[in-house]
Amino acid sequence: MSECLFCRIVAGEIPADVVRETDDTVAFRDIDPKAPVHVLVVPRAHHADAGSVAAADPALAGRLLAAAAAVAEQEGLTDGGYRIVLNTGTGAGQTVFHVHAHVLGGRPLLWPPG
Ligand code: 5GP
Numbered sequence: 001m002s003e004c005l006f007c008r009i010v011a012g013e014i015p016a017d018v019v020r021e022t023d024d025t026v027a028f029r030d031i032d033p034k035a036p037v038h039v040l041v042v043p044r045a046h047h048a049d050a051g052s053v054a055a056a057d058p059a060l061a062g063r064l065l066a067a068a069a070a071v072a073e074q075e076g077l078t079d080g081g082y083r084i085v086l087n088t089g090t091g092a093g094q095t096v097f098h099v100h101a102h103v104l105g106g107r108p109l110l111w112p113p114g
């Protein structure tokens, strides 16, 4: 059994509120949402972070981005705007080391982020 939290969610070993699936990505609602819409999009394959997946499988990194945009559209965020965030490294707030795109929207989003 994997020790990676998001590998376990992908495998269905830990329940999640899944909103979209493709052959190689899964999107599910964040357990501690920071906006009215807060969805995490992960590749089914384990890669630690954005840099790792971009280096190992750039086509998959592209499909992850496309999946994030599709979630935003599905969640009705296209008109109001949304943010796709890939925290990379502990100094940037990454806490789960299976790459995940946060899709955030449904309220005004300040810039720069904290
Ligand atoms: P990071 O801080 O690594 O960029 O984002 C990790 C995210 O995973 C956080 O927003 C956190 O709320 C979310 N998270 C942590 N554990 C779980 C869980 O068990 N289920 C879900 N759905 N989200 C989780």
Ligand code: ZN
Residues within 6 Å of the ligand: 004, 005, 006, 007, 008, 045, 046, 047, 097, 098
């Ligand atoms: Zn993993």
